[in-house]
Amino acid sequence: MTKTIFISLPVRDLQASVAFYKALGFEPNPKLSDGTGAAMSWSEAIQVMLVSLPRWRTFTDKPLPPAGTAGHMLSLAIDSREAVDAMQAAAAAHGGRADANPAEDHGFMYSRDLADPDGHLWATVWMDPAGSQQA
Known part of the structure; x- marks a missing residue:
């Protein structure tokens, strides 16, 4: 298997986020997408996983950064x-x-x-x- 990075990002509006990333040139990856998350490919080795907030909460209970901050x-x-x-x-x-x-x-x-x-x-x-x- 090719070494790949999967970047998971919590999103408030999954469909709006998919449209945004498509506009930037990311390609949807339906094999890794469902109603709670969408995989968007930048390249074979870079996948961005857009994850709805309810699904994100199954990954971690850590708080999200406050709006206007950057981690x-x-x-x-x-x-x-x-x-x-x-x-x-x-x-x-x-x-x-x-x-x-x-x-x-x-x-x-x-x-x-x-x-x-x-x-x-x-x-x-x-x-x-x-x-x-x-x-």
């Missing part, structure tokens, strides 16, 4: 600067928040952060392979 940020490598910008626009148009933190542009690296409808943070990063060796 983690996940990062996605993107093919181009334009694709980073497009993902930000898709996030804003589908219930998320673009530019959840200030953008960073170092020439060889370009990064913008977004938040999904539940506030989970994602960095979208493009890096020029030739230019990154100049740092």
Whole structure:
């Protein structure tokens, strides 16, 4: 079996979250989805598990972080600067928040952060392979 990371995220509205992640380019994985959770594939090795709050409570009784706080940020490598910008626009148009933190542009690296409808943070990063060796 390929080494795979499964990222489980609690969500308030499963269908809205599925629509959001589809708009960002994630593909639904119906084999790992049901009425209480949905698997969304970023790649063969990265699966995001969107889990309804009642189902989440079967995983842990630990409290969810208060709204407006951050316990983690996940990062996605993107093919181009334009694709980073497009993902930000898709996030804003589908219930998320673009530019959840200030953008960073170092020439060889370009990064913008977004938040999904539940506030989970994602960095979208493009890096020029030739230019990154100049740092």
